Amino acid sequence: MPPPAPSAAERGDPAFADLYLSHFQRLATQLYAYLGDHAEAQDLTQEAFCRAFDRWHRISVYDDPAAWVRRVAWNLATSRLRRRLTALRYLSRQREEHLPGPEPDRVALVRALAELPARQRRAVVLHHLGHLTTAEIAEQEGVAEGTVRSWLSRGRTALAASLTDPREENSRVRAAH
Known part of the structure; x- marks a missing residue:
């Protein structure tokens, strides 16, 4: 070259x-x-x-x-x-989209779900949002159906405690007396 x-x-x-x-x-x-x-x-x-x-x-x-x-x-x-x-x-x-922020209830739910142990959170989400039965969740997670029911029960109890407004709880207690 x-x-x-x-x-x-x-x-x-x-x-x-x-x-x-x-x-x-x-x-x-x-x-x-x-x-x-x-x-x-x-x-x-x-x-x-x-x-x-x-x-x-x-x-x-x-x-x-x-x-x-x-x-x-x-x-x-x-x-x-x-x-x-x-x-x-x-x-x-390109249009700028203005989406409303999440409602306060949704923020509270996400926060409460985040506080649950991973297995309880997964069971609650799969059952209530994913519409899976306890048998389907048990099969997916590789555990007994009774274990899933236990996770759901504990998860619901923890969510109820996290999502209940203390002022509402106090007014219910006062109304019961």
Whole structure:
């Protein structure tokens, strides 16, 4: 494989430096007017000149190397605008959803369930929310059905204690006397 062609810098080619100095500002100004962002216009102009520099051994023989750089810069700017427009369209389709927070009863239930031992919590959830029978839970957990009934009983008792409002309990006790 032949060695790569020497770059413009390696050849000390002043033609590239002249091209850069005579066209950079004009091209950056054109892209600024097109894009509306000065820094982005300069970045894209610089990118076009970097691409020209990498290919200078071919581009230097063109009739108008500046036309190649200008075309590359404008293509980069157009691509950038398209990507920006695509992103804006996507974002405009995204709607912010405001969902109500959980009700206080649900928060209390989740908190009370979290305080139960894992086996009792699993049994209560599977039975009351999953609508499984004690036999199905016993089979799933690999325990006797009586064990599941025990977990359910203890879990319900603990939940009742956690979920009962102490003020309601006091008023019930007073009403009973």
